[in-house]
Amino acid sequence: MGSQPLTTTAAHSPLREVDWRGLSKGCATPKRGQLHGVQANFSSKRYFCCGHFVQDRYYLGVIYNQQNRRKKAFKVFADIINRDFRGNPETIASIKQLAFINMARIRYGVQQYTKAAELYERLPRLANHWSTSLYEAAWAHFMSENKEYKALGHLLTIHSPFFRKVWVPEARILEALTYYRICEYEYVEEILDNFKADYG
Numbered sequence: 001m002g003s004q005p006l007t008t009t010a011a012h013s014p015l016r017e018v019d020w021r022g023l024s025k026g027c028a029t030p031k032r033g034q035l036h037g038v039q040a041n042f043s044s045k046r047y048f049c050c051g052h053f054v055q056d057r058y059y060l061g062v063i064y065n066q067q068n069r070r071k072k073a074f075k076v077f078a079d080i081i082n083r084d085f086r087g088n089p090e091t092i093a094s095i096k097q098l099a100f101i102n103m104a105r106i107r108y109g110v111q112q113y114t115k116a117a118e119l120y121e122r123l124p125r126l127a128n129h130w131s132t133s134l135y136e137a138a139w140a141h142f143m144s145e146n147k148e149y150k151a152l153g154h155l156l157t158i159h160s161p162f163f164r165k166v167w168v169p170e171a172r173i174l175e176a177l178t179y180y181r182i183c184e185y186e187y188v189e190e191i192l193d194n195f196k197a198d199y200g
Helices: 020-032 036-043 053-066 070-082 089-109 113-120 130-143 148-158 170-181 185-199
Strands: none
Touching: 053 070, 053 089, 070 089, 089 113, 089 130, 113 130, 130 148, 130 170, 148 170, 170 185
16 A cells, blocks of 8 residues: 655654665665565664654565565554654654554455454544545445444445545445345445446
8 A cells, every 4th residue: 555755843853863775775675576675674673763763664564565474564563553653743643544554454355354344443533544444444344244334334424525525436336235235226226326427
């Protein structure tokens, strides 16, 4: 998944503390698909005391996940959630939210749908990534047994005026699938007709 802009406050600039060559290399190398050479950079403790350590740990978890080393990835993301970091509080909070989402995706990927939904739902209301967690939690509930109404609850929240600026057209398809499963066929037809009218 994509990362968020990684920033630091002017009041605490870690310019003297960060190995910028290593950090730059660490961020650039995964884009070329060379994952093994990056781990040493993001695993190093030399970033621990600076404002970029939380970002480094997040990238490390993403790399482990790309390598299908799910247990290691899950452990890194859990560590991000449970640890205190120095740096921009908003950036740290955003990355902690992404860590929850990545843990949930790992659970979802091994068909642990109930556990995935629980992790998605640990994101606080109004969080930066709340809409993402709601949509993906809806899928987790849909894939579970007898959780269709929980899925619909999340989907209706996404369609509420609060998220009018959030564009998740796929949520309509999931909503139609959920209504189909519970035999509410009139809703299915209405949703699909509106979807075709809106998106062609």
